[in-house]
Amino acid sequence: MRGNAAVLRESGTELTIEEVEFGELASDEVLVRIAGVGVCHTDLTAQSGGVPLPLPVVLGHEGAGVVHAVGSAVETLSVGDHVVLSFDSCRECATCKAGHPAYCELFAALNYFGTRLDGTATMSRGDEDVHGSWFGQSSFGAYAVASVRNAVKVDDDVPLDILGPLGCGLMTGAGTVFNVLRPAPGQSLGVFGLGAVGLSAVMAAKAAGCATIVAVDLNPERLKLATELGATHVIDPSQTKDVNWAITEITGTGLDFTVDAVGLGSVVRQAVEALRSPGVCATLGLQGLENEMTIDQGHLLIGRTLTGVIEGDADPHELIPKLIELWREGDFPFDRLVERRPFDEINEAISSARSGQVIKPVLVFDTA
Known part of the structure; x- marks a missing residue:
């Protein structure tokens, strides 16, 4: 052939x-x-x-x-x-x-x-x-x-x-929410970076019943789309002095979960600091196999978790049909x-x- x-x-x-x-x-x-x-x-x-x-x-x-x-x-x-x-x-x-x-x-x-x-x-x-x-x-x-x-x-x-x-990309974002973070209805979740992976996480958070979904990106068109796909709040870092202050203003205590879909050290750090205690940040963005970043231990000792996720920790034979069914229902x-x-x-x-x-x-x- x-x-x-x-x-x-x-x-x-x-x-x-x-x-x-x-x-x-x-x-x-x-x-x-x-x-x-x-x-x-x-x-x-x-x-x-x-x-x-x-x-x-x-x-x-x-x-x-x-x-x-x-x-x-x-x-x-x-x-x-x-x-x-x-x-x-x-x-x-x-x-x-x-x-x-x-x-x-x-x-x-x-x-x-x-x-x-x-x-x-x-x-x-x-x-x-x-x-x-x-x-x-x-x-x-x-x-x-x-x-x-x-x-x-x-x-x-x-x-x-x-x-x-x-x-791959859509499974990574959605799978991270469904399989790793597993928010309960009413909890809060933030997504940093609104490419295909990040927007998939937004859609999954909505499908999971999150009450507060914060989307963070520099692109105003993607922020608008995130709102249409389920985000309850959007933040453009170029329009605020302190993203985490803005998140605290929205939530009062910080977010239950965050998703980093960028992979830059500065963004990962921000996503960890945006968490309440306890809280979990999942980093998904790939900037290269060698990508050093720094996190203050104090931000983890108070009950926060930073975890890396590959492919949404998903079994494709289970998650892909689920995502198709959610799409049929208008939820993905x-x-x-x-x-x-x-x-x-x-x-x-x-x-x-x-x-x-x-x-x-x-x-x-x-x-x-």
Whole structure:
């Protein structure tokens, strides 16, 4: 099978659309014809060299499409099934069996190394290996090789081309609220940074019944959208001398929970200091694998918790269907974050994501 893919040949450069070849599937793999794939901040970090990867490589890890072929041992998926692709996990280690596949013991090998576990590549171009398996899929292309572990079957009557972001960015924000913070109805939650991850956290907080939802960002358009999606209060840091003073004015004692969707040390510190005691801050924003930050111990000793979260600590097979059901009910309108663009405009879509012009670009294919 051959198909076009967007190939990164040198860190920091644009992607080039090239025809690649997909070899024989492993027994537990599926070949998916991509309908749409989101552009995620982690893809941008990898493109810039912030994640060490073998080159050439195909990125993309928010894919959704139709199963085109299945490996010999695949029993739970069939040709023609609609699937959303997420991160890969072994499903067998102690962490996976405990319900935390995002912290799989083989996470790095399955998602970051550019090959299958046996060292083989999923794609080639002539005699050259083209590295894939990025988050178990490499879906910046017309086709992607995934496995039954990270391909989540979904109903045929949902808009398949925009579902891909549910497999990473949207799952990260919503999963952090539902799986990690778990606010009770009536509690308060603040979100720092209103990209796709942060706005997903806002929507999830509303769905969870939070009475006070504070959204913090420098972009007035995103603050407006956050209000429409469930935020009860918005703060533009450039328009106030002290964000945490403003939060105290709103809540009286500080927030029960905060979400950092930026990753800058100054923002993480602010999100911790905005908490009441006790309170929990979850940091999600990725600025690079080495990103030193400083927190005063005094801010933690009074009962505050700072925790990092990967992929919303979610099992995609459980959370993705839940998010789709919430969308059907009007409680998770993630489609408002999406802007569709044709696949051949991938570099323009990446630029629009880097600049913040578009919250969630999704590259779409003609799957007729």
